[in-house]
Amino acid sequence: YPAPEAPVILTPPTQAERCGEDADRRAPYDSFLCHAPPPDTWIAVETSPSEYRLVVRLPGFRRDGITISTRKRRILHVVADSWEPEGGHFERRVLFGYDADLAQVRAEFDGQILRIIVPRR
Numbered sequence: 001y002p003a004p005e006a007p008v009i010l011t012p013p014t015q016a017e018r019c020g021e022d023a024d025r026r027a028p029y030d031s032f033l034c035h036a037p038p039p040d041t042w043i044a045v046e047t048s049p050s051e052y053r054l055v056v057r058l059p060g061f062r063r064d065g066i067t068i069s070t071r072k073r074r075i076l077h078v079v080a081d082s083w084e085p086e087g088g089h090f091e092r093r094v095l096f097g098y099d100a101d102l103a104q105v106r107a108e109f110d111g112q113i114l115r116i117i118v119p120r121r
Contacts, residue, residue: 058112060087
């Protein structure tokens with residue numbers, strides 16, 4: 001078998017692509033998804049022989065506003081929404097190779113950092 005592919009973080013659409021060219025001048029009633037994530041959010045992928053570890057920094061988000069789902073047995077979709085006045089929308093998709101077992105994903109959130117464990121087969 002060939003070596004498994006490294007995980008790839010897929011880039012979400014820009015705010016202008018989501019909300020139109022005048023995203024900076026939008027009205028207060030415009031779509032919630034036009035809200036950009038807070039600037040200090042990020043995602044990192046660490047690889048070990050037995051698992052992939054995703055570390056996602058989500059300050060200002062609450063546990064009940066975070067959703068993790070899988071798509072097509074190879075994509076992990078992480079979405080976080082905050083309805084606070086200074087909140088926002090964070091969304092990333094991570095594409096894995098054939099060796100990731102997305103049926104056994106585990107996650108924990110401590111109020112700032114979301115840690116996601118994806119076992120390798």
